[in-house]
Amino acid sequence: xxxxxxxxxxxxxxxxxxxxxxxxxxxxxxxxxxxxxxxxxxxxxxxxxxxxxxxxxxxxxxxxxxxxxxxxxxxxxxxxxxxxxxxxxxxxxxxxxxxxxxxxxxxxxxxxxxxxxxxxxxxxxxxxxxxxxxxxxxxxxxxxxxxxxxxxxxxxxxxxxxxxxxxxxxxxxxxxxxxxxxxxxxxxxxxxxxxxxxxxxxxxxxxxxxxxxxxxxxxxxxxxxxxxxxxxxxxxxxxxxxxxxxxxxxxxxxxxxxxxxxxxxxxxxxxxxxxxxxxxxxxxxxxxxxxxxxxxxxxxxxxxxxxxxxxxxxxxxxxxxxxxxxxxxxxxxxxxxxxxxxxxxxxxxxxxxxxxxxxxxxxxxxxxxxxxxxxxxxxxxxxxxxxxxxxxxxxxxxx
Ligand code: SF4
Numbered sequence: 001x002x003x004x005x006x007x008x009x010x011x012x013x014x015x016x017x018x019x020x021x022x023x024x025x026x027x028x029x030x031x032x033x034x035x036x037x038x039x040x041x042x043x044x045x046x047x048x049x050x051x052x053x054x055x056x057x058x059x060x061x062x063x064x065x066x067x068x069x070x071x072x073x074x075x076x077x078x079x080x081x082x083x084x085x086x087x088x089x090x091x092x093x094x095x096x097x098x099x100x101x102x103x104x105x106x107x108x109x110x111x112x113x114x115x116x117x118x119x120x121x122x123x124x125x126x127x128x129x130x131x132x133x134x135x136x137x138x139x140x141x142x143x144x145x146x147x148x149x150x151x152x153x154x155x156x157x158x159x160x161x162x163x164x165x166x167x168x169x170x171x172x173x174x175x176x177x178x179x180x181x182x183x184x185x186x187x188x189x190x191x192x193x194x195x196x197x198x199x200x201x202x203x204x205x206x207x208x209x210x211x212x213x214x215x216x217x218x219x220x221x222x223x224x225x226x227x228x229x230x231x232x233x234x235x236x237x238x239x240x241x242x243x244x245x246x247x248x249x250x251x252x253x254x255x256x257x258x259x260x261x262x263x264x265x266x267x268x269x270x271x272x273x274x275x276x277x278x279x280x281x282x283x284x285x286x287x288x289x290x291x292x293x294x295x296x297x298x299x300x301x302x303x304x305x306x307x308x309x310x311x312x313x314x315x316x317x318x319x320x321x322x323x324x325x326x327x328x329x330x331x332x333x334x335x336x337x338x339x340x341x342x343x344x345x346x347x348x349x350x351x352x353x354x355x356x357x358x359x360x361x362x363x364x365x366x367x368x369x370x371x372x373x374x375x376x377x378x379x380x381x382x383x384x385x386x387x388x389x390x391x392x393x394x395x396x397x398x399x
Contacts, residue, residue, distance in 0.1 A: 007093070007132060008060070010073045011086035016340075017305030018048060019063035022072065024081050025089070028096050028114050029057045029257040031081065033244035036255050038079050040237040040244075046072045050304075051240050053233045055200055055297075055342065056095060056134075056148070057257040062300070088122045093134040095150065098258040099143055099225050102266035103210050106141035108156035108175055113137050117154075117179040126183055132194075133186060142208045142225065147201035148259050151189065152182045165189055196370060197344035199330050200297070203260030205229050205289045207273040222270040226250070226277075228285035232298045232313050232341075233261030235284075242283035250276045293320040295329030299341035301352065302361075308335030310352025310361025315385045318360075319350075322389035331392075332371070333363070339371030349374055350388060353381075360384055365391070 007023060008014035014021045024039065031039070039059065043051050048063025064072065076082040083089045096114040100106050114137050120126070121133075130151070138145040139156040155162040161178045164170045165185040173181050209224035228246075230239060243263050247255050250272055251265035258264050263285075268276060277287045286294065296319065299305065301312030312335035319333060332339070332346040339351075350363040351374040364378035365388055380391060 009089050010076050010082045011089055017307040022061045022064050024059045026081050028111055029098050030254050033248045033253050035079050036244040037241050040240040042075055043237045049237045051235045053261040057259045090131040091121050091129055091133040096137040097139040098256040098264055099266055100139055103141040106139035107158050108139055110137045110139040110156050120179040142210055152186050154178055199346045203229050203262045203294055206287050226265045226268045228263045228280045239284055296320050296331050297342045298333040299335050301335030305335055309354055310335050312352055315361045318385050319389055324393045327392045334371045337371050337375055345370045
């Protein structure tokens with residue numbers, strides 16, 4: 001596999017319109033409540049206090065000061081939220097079933113596999129792997145990862161694993177053989193470029209019972225996970241601290257991150273799900289799976305991002321409130337053509353191209369396109385959000 005591009009991390013921050021952006025990848029997408037509180041205070045001390053959950057279940061701190069890089073990196077490593085090796089940190093893009101270890105319907109031991117794969121990635125023998133190497137380890141269960149693409153997909157079963165590489169190669173083997181086999185397949189891949197990522201599945205929200213709607217013979221003891229979604233993945237530091245409190249008050253004291261910009265609290269008693277939902281809503285999280293904004297993707301946009309042509313996040317919230325239920329989703333609302341929030345195509349993509357005197361954005365709209373293509377082949381141009389909503393609600397398509 002050839003080296004192509006990079007993802008921002010603690011050793012390789014990215015310059016964004018609102019300062020430096022640092023992506024934090026908690027191992028196995030989980031962090032203890034104490035670590036979450038430490039991260040919230042790091043975001044306030046060294047950044048703007050803005051924290052995002054990314055599409056692929058990482059966290060990113062925004063508005064970080066350049067002078068704080070060394071202190072922040074040291075604090076993250078001390079909190080167990082970053083590795084010591086910059087090369088490993090780049091390639092440590094392993095998405096594992098977020099409820100592994102708690103959801104009894106998950107097959108095998110995906111967490112052990114994720115740890116073994118991360119350990120093997122540290123071997124210098126794999127130094128030539130792409131810095132954008134990615135793996136998905138899916139044990140099924142109540143929150144399967146079937147809609148999420150990666151260079152290497154490992155499907156865990158009770159009797160072994162199936163491995164599928166992005167170039168179409170597949171094999172089956174024992175779980176203990178999987179890390180070596182997966183990295184051998186990855187090293188042989190000769191993809192010039194990765195195909196565009198498909199639109200992400202809708203994020204889960206609310207209570208997810210481990211055994212479905214039937215609570216079984218002891219309904220009072222039924223358990224599940226609870227999915228909380230910050231609007232468009234965006235939080236301020238106090239929201240992350242509130243998540244830590246909720247995980248201790250209602251779950252096992254750990255936060256789990258799921259793709260789709262979701263935070264999970266595991267081990268929640270069904271009888272307490274209503275109380276948790278109320279507390280989560282009070283803290284600013286979405287808990288209703290039918291919430292209109294869940295079908296929209298939006299970057300931070302103007303004015304917080306200096307590179308933004310339109311206030312995408314505020315406009316996406318306005319658009320969600322105007323759209324009819326039947327409009328196809330996901331809808332990507334981007335502050336400019338860079339498309340930071342989603343790199344692939346979406347059923348509807350709105351790319352910001354300017355602003356009106358009242359501050360609202362103007363957008364080019366294209367169907368089944370990514371932001372980089374909207375400028376070339378927009379189906380409708382220079383729409384306000386109200387015009388875009390009216391057009392989508394009447395089922396308009398290409399001109
Ligand atoms: S896509 Fe959004 S976040 Fe990225 S540069 Fe443009 S406005 Fe800023």
